[in-house]
Amino acid sequence: MPQPAPVDEQAQDQQLLDRLRPSRIILPVLIGLSVVGFMFWRSYKPGDLAPLANAKPLWLLLMLVVLVARDAGYVYRIRYLTEKVLSWRASLDVIMLWEFSSCVLPSAVGGTAVAPVLLHKEGIPLGKSVAYIMATAMLDNLYYVLAVPLVVLIGGDALYPHEALQGGLIATLRIGFILSYVFVTVYAGLMLYAIFINPRSVKRLLIRLFSMRGLRRWRGKAYKLGNELILASVQLRGNGLAYWLRASLSTAFVWTARYLVIGCLIAAFIDVSWPEFWLIFGRNLTYKVILLIAITPGGAGIAEGAFPTFFGKFIGTPTMTNFMVLLYRIVTYYLYLVLGAIFLPRWITRIFGKPEAEKVMSS
Numbered sequence: 360m361p362q363p364a365p366v367d368e369q370a371q372d373q374q375l376l377d378r379l380r381p382s383r384i385i386l387p388v389l390i391g392l393s394v395v396g397f398m399f400w401r402s403y404k405p406g407d408l409a410p411l412a413n414a415k416p417l418w419l420l421l422m423l424v425v426l427v428a429r430d431a432g433y434v435y436r437i438r439y440l441t442e443k444v445l446s447w448r449a450s451l452d453v454i455m456l457w458e459f460s461s462c463v464l465p466s467a468v469g470g471t472a473v474a475p476v477l478l479h480k481e482g483i484p485l486g487k488s489v490a491y492i493m494a495t496a497m498l499d500n501l502y503y504v505l506a507v508p509l510v511v512l513i514g515g516d517a518l519y520p521h522e523a524l525q526g527g528l529i530a531t532l533r534i535g536f537i538l539s540y541v542f543v544t545v546y547a548g549l550m551l552y553a554i555f556i557n558p559r560s561v562k563r564l565l566i567r568l569f570s571m572r573g574l575r576r577w578r579g580k581a582y583k584l585g586n587e588l589i590l591a592s593v594q595l596r597g598n599g600l601a602y603w604l605r606a607s608l609s610t611a612f613v614w615t616a617r618y619l620v621i622g623c624l625i626a627a628f629i630d631v632s633w634p635e636f637w638l639i640f641g642r643n644l645t646y647k648v649i650l651l652i653a654i655t656p657g658g659a660g661i662a663e664g665a666f667p668t669f670f671g672k673f674i675g676t677p678t679m680t681n682f683m684v685l686l687y688r689i690v691t692y693y694l695y696l697v698l699g700a701i702f703l704p705r706w707i708t709r710i711f712g713k714p715e716a717e718k719v720m721s722s
Contacts, residue, residue, distance in 0.1 A: 375477075380719055381700055381703065383464075384462075384463060384699075390659040390660040391688060395684055398681045411682070413628070414628055415626070415627050425619050429617055432612045432613035433613050436613065437450050441478065441487075445478075445483075456473070456706060457473065458695040462657040462695050463657065464657070474488075475488040478492070481710075486594065494595055497551065498606055500550070503547075503644070506644065513638070513641055514638050517641075518638075518644070519532055519536075520532075523667070523671060536645055539648050539651060553589075554592045554595055558591070566578065620687070621640075621643060622636045624686060625683060635673055639673055645669065649661060650662055662688065662692070666684045667681070667684065704716045704719075704720050
C-alpha cells in the first residue's frame with residue numbers, strides 16, 4: 360500500500376505524472392501525421408511506391424533486431440549504472456517511460472528531466488538518481504564527441520545534403536554542426552573534469568560565467584548544475600574501471616544501434632552500396648542537429664520535414680521518401696508512444712496504486 364508522501368515530494372510526483380499523462384500523445388501525433396500527410400499529398404504519383412514490392416526481408420529483420428538490441432542495451436546500461444539496485448523489470452519500465460517522455464516533451468527538455476524522478480520512485484535516493492542520469496548524459500555526449508571525427512573522416516563534405524540545400528543553407532548547417540560539436544565537447548569535458556577531478560572548481564566557473572551580463576537569468580540553473588556535479592562526483596568517483604568500461608561499451612552499443620536504423624530501413628527497399636550505407640549513418644549526426652533545436656514534442660513535424668533533405672537522395676522518388684519517413688517514425692517514435700501508454704498504467708499502479716493510475720489514464 361503506497362504511503363503518504365511529504366508535501367515537496369507530492370508536488371514532485373504530481374509534476375512527474377503531469378508530464379507523463381497520456382493526453383500529451385495527441386499533439387505530437389497530430390503534428391507528425393499532418394506533416395507526413397501534406398508531404399504525400401504534394402508528391403504522390405502512381406507507381407512511385409513500386410519498390411515496396413521488392414522489400415528485402417533480411418534487412419527488415421535486421422532493422423527489428425537493431426531496434427530490440429538498442430532497447431535491451433538501454434535496459435542493461437541503466438541496471439548496471441545503478442549498480443543493480445534496479446531489477447530487470449524496473450529497468451525496463453524506466454527505459455520505456457524515459458523514451459515515452461522524450462516523445463511527448465520538447466527535445467530541449469526530453470526524458471532527462473523525468474529520468475531522475477523515475478529512478479527515485481524506484482527506491483533510489485534522489486541524489487544518487489541525479490548522479491546516475493548525469494553519468495548517462497556524460498557518456499552519451501562522449502559518444503557524440505568521439506563519433507563525429509570518425510564520420511567526418513569517412514563522409515567528409517558529403518555529410519551535408521548539397522543535393523537538397525542551397526549554398527547559404529549548407530553553410531548555416533555546417534556552422535550549426537560545428538557549434539553543436541564544440542558545445543557538446545566543452546560540456547562533456549567539464550562533466551568529466553567535475554566528476555573525476557574537481558567538481559567545486561567547475562561549479563565556481565559556471566557561477567562566474569553565468570554572472571556575466573546577458574547570462575544572469577540562467578545563474579540559478581548554473582548553481583543547481585554545479586551542486587549536482589558535486590553530488591555526482593561523490594556518488595560516482597569511487598566506481599572501478601569495470602563499472603565505467605561496462606557503461607561505456609553499452610553506451611557505444613545503443614547509440615550505434617540507434618544510428619543504424621535508418622540505413623537498415625532504406626536498404627530494406629532500396630539497393631544501397633556499403634559506402635552509401637555508412638554515409639547514411641554519418642548523416643544521422645548532422646540530422647541530429649536539427650532535432651536538438653526542435654521545439655515540438657519529440658521533434659514532431661520537424662523530424663518528418665527534415666528527413667527528405669538528409670536522406671532523400673538515397674531513396675529516389677519523393678513519394679517513396681515520404682513513405683520511408685512514415686515508416687521510420689513508426690518504428691522509432693510512434694512505437695514508443697504506444698509502448699509508453701502500455702507501460703505507464705502498470706508502472707503507476709505499482710508505484711502509486713491503482714486509483715492514481717485510473718486518475719492519470721483518464722486525464
